[in-house]
Amino acid sequence: MFVYYVELALRSLTRNKVVTVLMIMTLALGIGASIATLTLFNLLSGDPIPEKSGKLFYPQIDPRMTQADGDEIPNLMTYTDAMNLLRANRAERQVVTALTWTKVKQNAAESHPFFTAALMTTTDFFPMFDTPFRYGGGWSRVDEERREPVVVIGDQLNEKLFKGDNSVGQVLRIGDHDFRIVGVLKPWSLQPRFYTSLLGSRNYGDGTSMFLPLFTARADLMSPVSVNCFDASADTTKLESAGCLWLGFWAELPSESAVKDYKAFLNNYVREQIALGRMRRSTFELRDVMQWLRYIHVVPDNVRVQTGLAFGFLLICIVNTVGLLLSKCLRRSQEIGVRRALGASRKAIFAQFMVEASIIGVAGGVLGLVFAELGVWGIRHQPAEYAKLAHLDLGMFAFTFVMALVASLLAGIVPAWRASVLAPSLQLKST
Amino acid sequence: MEIRPIFSSLLRHHRVPSILIMLEIALACAVLCNAMFMTFERLTDINLPNAIDESGISIINIQGADPTKVNDDIPRNLSALRELPGVKAVSVTNTVPVSRDGEYTAFSTKPGQDVNDKSNVITAEYLIAANGEKALGLQLTQGRFFNEDEYAAGKLVGSFMPQGHAIIITRSLAERMWHGQSVLGKVLYFGNQFSYTVVGVVENVLRPSRGGGGDDAIYYSSFLPIAPSDSSLQYYVVRSDPNDRQRIMRDGKEALARLSPGAVIDGQSFTDMRSEFFDDNRSLVWMLLLVCAVMVAVTAVGIVGLTNFWVGQRRKHIGVRRALGATRWHILHYFQTENFILSSAGVALGMGLAYGINMYLMQHYEMTRMPWLFLPGGAIALWVTGQLAVLGPALRASFVPPVSAIRST
Numbered sequence: 001m002f003v004y005y006v007e008l009a010l011r012s013l014t015r016n017k018v019v020t021v022l023m024i025m026t027l028a029l030g031i032g033a034s035i036a037t038l039t040l041f042n043l044l045s046g047d048p049i050p051e052k053s054g055k056l057f058y059p060q061i062d063p064r065m066t067q068a069d070g071d072e073i074p075n076l077m078t079y080t081d082a083m084n085l086l087r088a089n090r091a092e093r094q095v096v097t098a099l100t101w102t103k104v105k106q107n108a109a110e111s112h113p114f115f116t117a118a119l120m121t122t123t124d125f126f127p128m129f130d131t132p133f134r135y136g137g138g139w140s141r142v143d144e145e146r147r148e149p150v151v152v153i154g155d156q157l158n159e160k161l162f163k164g165d166n167s168v169g170q171v172l173r174i175g176d177h178d179f180r181i182v183g184v185l186k187p188w189s190l191q192p193r194f195y196t197s198l199l200g201s202r203n204y205g206d207g208t209s210m211f212l213p214l215f216t217a218r219a220d221l222m223s224p225v226s227v228n229c230f231d232a233s234a235d236t237t238k239l240e241s242a243g244c245l246w247l248g249f250w251a252e253l254p255s256e257s258a259v260k261d262y263k264a265f266l267n268n269y270v271r272e273q274i275a276l277g278r279m280r281r282s283t284f285e286l287r288d289v290m291q292w293l294r295y296i297h298v299v300p301d302n303v304r305v306q307t308g309l310a311f312g313f314l315l316i317c318i319v320n321t322v323g324l325l326l327s328k329c330l331r332r333s334q335e336i337g338v339r340r341a342l343g344a345s346r347k348a349i350f351a352q353f354m355v356e357a358s359i360i361g362v363a364g365g366v367l368g369l370v371f372a373e374l375g376v377w378g379i380r381h382q383p384a385e386y387a388k389l390a391h392l393d394l395g396m397f398a399f400t401f402v403m404a405l406v407a408s409l410l411a412g413i414v415p416a417w418r419a420s421v422l423a424p425s426l427q428l429k430s431t
Numbered sequence: 432m433e434i435r436p437i438f439s440s441l442l443r444h445h446r447v448p449s450i451l452i453m454l455e456i457a458l459a460c461a462v463l464c465n466a467m468f469m470t471f472e473r474l475t476d477i478n479l480p481n482a483i484d485e486s487g488i489s490i491i492n493i494q495g496a497d498p499t500k501v502n503d504d505i506p507r508n509l510s511a512l513r514e515l516p517g518v519k520a521v522s523v524t525n526t527v528p529v530s531r532d533g534e535y536t537a538f539s540t541k542p543g544q545d546v547n548d549k550s551n552v553i554t555a556e557y558l559i560a561a562n563g564e565k566a567l568g569l570q571l572t573q574g575r576f577f578n579e580d581e582y583a584a585g586k587l588v589g590s591f592m593p594q595g596h597a598i599i600i601t602r603s604l605a606e607r608m609w610h611g612q613s614v615l616g617k618v619l620y621f622g623n624q625f626s627y628t629v630v631g632v633v634e635n636v637l638r639p640s641r642g643g644g645g646d647d648a649i650y651y652s653s654f655l656p657i658a659p660s661d662s663s664l665q666y667y668v669v670r671s672d673p674n675d676r677q678r679i680m681r682d683g684k685e686a687l688a689r690l691s692p693g694a695v696i697d698g699q700s701f702t703d704m705r706s707e708f709f710d711d712n713r714s715l716v717w718m719l720l721l722v723c724a725v726m727v728a729v730t731a732v733g734i735v736g737l738t739n740f741w742v743g744q745r746r747k748h749i750g751v752r753r754a755l756g757a758t759r760w761h762i763l764h765y766f767q768t769e770n771f772i773l774s775s776a777g778v779a780l781g782m783g784l785a786y787g788i789n790m791y792l793m794q795h796y797e798m799t800r801m802p803w804l805f806l807p808g809g810a811i812a813l814w815v816t817g818q819l820a821v822l823g824p825a826l827r828a829s830f831v832p833p834v835s836a837i838r839s840t
Contacts, residue, residue, distance in 0.1 A: 316455060
């Protein structure tokens with residue numbers, strides 16, 4: 001029966017080519033636009049570190065003496081608080097982060113200096129975020145305490161400076177001092193790069209090019225990109241003691257109970273600080289990676305708007321397809337009348353028209369894929385930081401067809417139902 | 432033209448297709464109104480006025496120079512740039528508008544106000560060295576620019592805020608701080624430590640980056656005088672004739688590179704900087720316009736398809752009317768009126784929907800209220816689309832010969 005319906009559908013579709021083409025085009029445009037924007041949306045709202053995102057937590061506390069309880073808690077920490085939490089060592093691992101913008105030069109005399117963003121962080125960073133090393137490794141706690149001038153560089157910087165060779169042991173001039181390379185990463189770029197969100201860098205795109213031990217970098221007077229002082233008298237040349245927020249903090253908490261314990265610890269810490277007269281508010285936050293990303297609205301509003309718009313457009317395309325299908329199938333009232341008179345049941349007529357709709361869906365899906373590729377190509381040529389990342393993957397590829405089929409079946413219901421309820425005798429007589 | 436027969440025909444015989452056309456127009460209208468409004472907002476954003484000499488300014492940015500030599504370097508760099516032929520004015524600042532590299536201060540009109548208080552106004556802080564007003568081309572509307580003493584007194588001592596007591600603010604900030612009052616001589620405070628007397632008001636200048644705080648917030652900027660002796664002053668502002676910018680930037684970069692061999696020097700015309708800043712908006716505008724155009728086209732195709740089908744279905748009916756004396760015009764008008772009725776119903780529904788979508792977006796995103804004019808705007812666009820789309824099928828209908836009445840299809 002199915003094959004027969006397909007044959008009937010194909011015959012009907014080729015009979016009125018213009019309408020068929022219009023239906024397929026309409027559906028394909030809607031599908032293409034939705035898939036292209038959805039690809040981008042998925043890309044931007046995805047989990048940057050799926051195997052660990054539920055175990056990495058971002059605590060927030062409020063060191064400001066004057067804030068009301070309903071106010072939002074600052075996103076960054078003071079040095080004092082960050083160090084207290086780091087030294088307390090209550091999580092499996094904990095790291096402090098800040099970004100700096102610094103001059104880099106190779107030791108060769110003829111090389112030109114350039115500026116790059118570097119992450120100032122602490123020892124645990126590398127095991128905590130599972131950074132893959134190509135050569136060498138992270139620095140040790142001893143290096144860190146001794147303020148050793150060591151650096152870990154990313155794959156891209158290694159390509160640029162050392163053509164991808166093993167550069168461990170080489171020396172780079174960073175700021176005004178020499179730093180020894182101890183580790184080189186494999187290509188590693190989390191999307192979004194959640195560990196630098198709000199530290200003053202972009203959220204998407206290439207990975208971090210350089211990692212410096214925080215204490216060494218600060219001893220060399222490298223300053224953070226993003227500083228927010230809540231104290232008018234803050235001395236910004238002495239950020240370690242000033243009332244300024246400039247550090248991010250991540251804690252690795254491997255289990256539910258660890259999270260619970262850490263919350264209790266934070267609660268104690270905040271109360272202790274209040275007792276010491278350093279703080280006023282007892283509220284704090286502890287968010288995991290995905291909660292944190294949602295909280296800071298990492299997906300740009302422009303992208304959300306585009307996605308919403310594309311789905312609105314898809315809805316219009318579906319309604320439009322309904323109209324065209326309806327006009328097409330009602331025009332065949334006589335044919336339906338004949339079939340009904342010859343014994344076809346309502347169900348059979350309904351099935352026949354749904355098959356016809358789904359053929360349009362499949363064709364719309366194929367063409368929609370072409371439009372989606374075009375759309376993604378368009379996104380790649382947008383002047384946005386995430387532009388280069390956009391591509392259609394296999395999942396989206398399959399989803400395009402599912403979506404096209406669902407859309408066409410939805411569009412087919414009303415026309416097929418209308419066709420199936422036509423009274424056979426009336427249709428035969430009317431001619 | 433009698434409307435009643437059309438109505439009853441639609442309601443009695445063509446309910447489903449009528450509802451579909453209505454729905455299509457309603458959805459298109461809802462999306463179109465909002466998309467046009469967004470386009471309008473982004474275009475307004477892209478074209479925000481900025482009262483500096485945008486087309487005459489080149490920015491030369493110097494990073495990584497030896498901070499200990501800054502006292503000698505800055506005056507030397509300034510004079511090197513000043514000597515380039517065609518340069519009208521040169522100064523150095525901590526940042527420039529739309530550079531995305533800004534410093535902000537929470538100013539209050541009350542002394543000793545807590546700097547975290549919500550009533551404070553977050554203001555961009557432009558530290559400008561002598562001649563800054565000339566190099567940028569600031570437009571004074573009240574008061575005066577800084578004098579030499581004020582420039583010399585401006586020093587950063589372990590703070591983002593300079594010593595010194597003079598400030599020039601933008602018209603929007605003046606309005607925000609002291610609505611309607613005279614502002615010259617009024618004082619802005621930052622905590623207990625810093626106070627600045629307003630000596631002048633300039634026409635609105637954009638901030639280094641966007642940021643919340645209402646429509647005018649992008650204009651909450653202030654200018655503070657500073658002595659040319661701080662390593663945070665990295666933006667050299669060079670003003671010239673627009674045609675000289677390329678040459679001046681090239682020669683200026685070369686000159687500074689010779690003077691500070693270890694530094695990294697970049698140059699960009701302000702026009703390019705501004706265009707880069709609004710790039711994302713520009714691409715969104717194109718995308719919105721494209722979607723609007725395709726959407727209207729799709730809606731038109733839908734109307735053509737359904738009306739065509741209708742005409743085919745009603746050949747006999749048309750033939751009878753023609754035989755009974757209706758002219759071609761009557762038939763044409765019949766279909767046009769029919770479309771107009773359906774469009775009107777769709778548009779009415781669509782405007783309500785558009786309003787709803789706008790409300791939703793306002794609640795969940797940083798979206799402002801859509802001016803009501805966009806509703807009739809979208810409505811008219813779809814009325815016109817409907818009428819144009821129906822024209823072809825209606826004309827075809829009007830050419831149905833009266834003899835069809837007696838022929839079986």
